[in-house]
Amino acid sequence: MGWSISLGSGVVQTDATLIARCQKADVAAFNEIVGRYKGKIYAYILRMTGSAEDAEDLTQEVFVKMYTSVHTFRAEASVSTWLFRIAGNLCIDAFRRKKTRGVPLSLDAPLEESEGEGAGREVSDSELAPETLLGRKELAGHIEAAISRLPNKLRAAILLHDVEGLAYEEIAEVEKVPLGTVKSRIFNGRVALRESLRPYLEA
Amino acid sequence: MSMLDCKHVQHRLSEFVDGTLPESETWEIRKHLASCSVCARASAELAATVRLIGSLPERGPSESFDDRLAARLADLVLTPRPPSLWGKLAALWSRPAVRPAVASGLALAALVPICVVFWPRTVVSTPQPDDILLTQIAREHADYASSEPLADPSDVLADSIDSEGL
Numbered sequence: 001m002g003w004s005i006s007l008g009s010g011v012v013q014t015d016a017t018l019i020a021r022c023q024k025a026d027v028a029a030f031n032e033i034v035g036r037y038k039g040k041i042y043a044y045i046l047r048m049t050g051s052a053e054d055a056e057d058l059t060q061e062v063f064v065k066m067y068t069s070v071h072t073f074r075a076e077a078s079v080s081t082w083l084f085r086i087a088g089n090l091c092i093d094a095f096r097r098k099k100t101r102g103v104p105l106s107l108d109a110p111l112e113e114s115e116g117e118g119a120g121r122e123v124s125d126s127e128l129a130p131e132t133l134l135g136r137k138e139l140a141g142h143i144e145a146a147i148s149r150l151p152n153k154l155r156a157a158i159l160l161h162d163v164e165g166l167a168y169e170e171i172a173e174v175e176k177v178p179l180g181t182v183k184s185r186i187f188n189g190r191v192a193l194r195e196s197l198r199p200y201l202e203a
Numbered sequence: 204m205s206m207l208d209c210k211h212v213q214h215r216l217s218e219f220v221d222g223t224l225p226e227s228e229t230w231e232i233r234k235h236l237a238s239c240s241v242c243a244r245a246s247a248e249l250a251a252t253v254r255l256i257g258s259l260p261e262r263g264p265s266e267s268f269d270d271r272l273a274a275r276l277a278d279l280v281l282t283p284r285p286p287s288l289w290g291k292l293a294a295l296w297s298r299p300a301v302r303p304a305v306a307s308g309l310a311l312a313a314l315v316p317i318c319v320v321f322w323p324r325t326v327v328s329t330p331q332p333d334d335i336l337l338t339q340i341a342r343e344h345a346d347y348a349s350s351e352p353l354a355d356p357s358d359v360l361a362d363s364i365d366s367e368g369l
Binding site: 183 | 248252255258262268271285
């Protein structure tokens with residue numbers, strides 16, 4: 001999952017270019033990668049752990065690890081895969097510390113927990129009627145809650161594929177499991193969510 | 204289609220919804236869905252589930268995230284990657300004094316075979332092991348021949364006697 005986007009008159013540098021600059025101790029390139037991935041990594045950890053506080057701390061930890069070990073990163077690997085792998089390992093460590101399989105997100109206030117710069121960016125809330133906004137938030141709360149009830153491995157696969165958009169092969173690399181296992185986890189996760197979310201499915 | 208076919212189709216629906224199946228299998232599943240309302244409904248529901256999950260809003264860390272991260276990184280070092288051997292050679296080559304030095308070295312190296320070929324030389328032959336042995340035998344033979352010609356123990360004399368039929 002690389003980046004090479006033309007934005008206005010400037011060209012956004014690819015992940016590989018930024019990493020090459022990081023490996024020459026270019027802090028500006030590191031900050032650009034942080035800006036590019038902090039939202040995705042935070043959202044992934046938030047939905048894995050169910051805690052905004054943990055997500056904030058662990059996302060910090062992901063980028064601290066990147067900062068201290070970017071010189072070991074292999075140029076042919078994917079930055080997003082690497083960062084999601086670090087994030088996943090930190091989540092597992094957090095589960096072990098707390099001896100829990102992840103804290104379910106609150107149905108009541110999942111979107112209010114995070115009022116950061118990335119919250120609700122998809123469509124401006126001001127463009128929606130109040131009842132539509134409430135409906136969207138309620139629906140998002142139900143979806144988040146359903147995902148939080150999945151077993152950790154299925155939840156990770158669903159979040160990486162259906163929310164963050166990683167390909168099967170990338171998830172296999174993140175989770176260090178065979179491709180067939182990834183497909184199976186996504187299938188089982190979707191089937192479980194289909195049952196949980198049946199009342200909200202469109203006809 | 205049989206129930207077994209329905210089972211096969213339903214197990215492949217997740218990949219079918221993602222559009223990652225081979226074209227031939229996709230076509231087979233489409234054909235099945237057109238004639239099987241149960242599988243068609245399962246497929247539609249799975250696709251709707253995927254759309255629902257994908258509709259989740261983006262989430263982001265707090266606005267103080269960058270400042271906190273900067274504070275944590277303040278005492279750490281962004282270590283540069285050590286250059287590869289090729290990188291080291293390239294860096295060395297880019298130094299101004301290196302290219303003339305390397306060119307001079309190569310010119311000297313090219314002169315070595317020329318000197319070897321055309322340099323005047325004196326031929327010095329090194330005694331071979333066989334030559335040394337023969338010299339020693341001849342010397343022993345001469346010593347015995349001068350004193351006791353018939354008592355010469357060397358094989359050279361014996362061979363010469365045999366060859367003469369004595």
